[in-house]
Amino acid sequence: MVRFECPSCGAETAPDCSPHCPQCGTEVRTCGEILFSSFDSLRLALLALAEGRDKDAHDFAYESWSLHHTVEAASAGLLAAVLLKEPVEIARWIRRRRRLLVGAP
Numbered sequence: 838m839v840r841f842e843c844p845s846c847g848a849e850t851a852p853d854c855s856p857h858c859p860q861c862g863t864e865v866r867t868c869g870e871i872l873f874s875s876f877d878s879l880r881l882a883l884l885a886l887a888e889g890r891d892k893d894a895h896d897f898a899y900e901s902w903s904l905h906h907t908v909e910a911a912s913a914g915l916l917a918a919v920l921l922k923e924p925v926e927i928a929r930w931i932r933r934r935r936r937l938l939v940g941a942p
């Protein structure tokens with residue numbers, strides 16, 4: 838089950854239980870589907886890393902990042918880029934991860 842704060846009022850929502858925020862009525866199912874897809878892509882990235890499929894891992898990490906910017910997606914992407922020995926991608930993932938960790942531009 839995916840839980841997150843309503844983008845309108847900040848109340849905790851569970852779109853698996855209700856497509857609308859229980860406090861303000863905002864439609865939250867679409868946000869829930871995006872977050873679930875991001876988590877699923879991250880899971881696939883981690884599985885690909887464990888199986889030595891570095892290119893797949895990088896693609897799934899980027900997919901996860903595209904849906905939801907998380908430190909976990911940036912970390913998986915960074916690890917995959919290191920394994921692929923892609924210096925440009927390594928630099929990009931470091932910047933993405935740093936932005937989330939310290940709020941740097």
Ligand SMILES: [Zn+2]
Nearest residue numbers: 843846858861
């Ligand atoms: Zn709300």
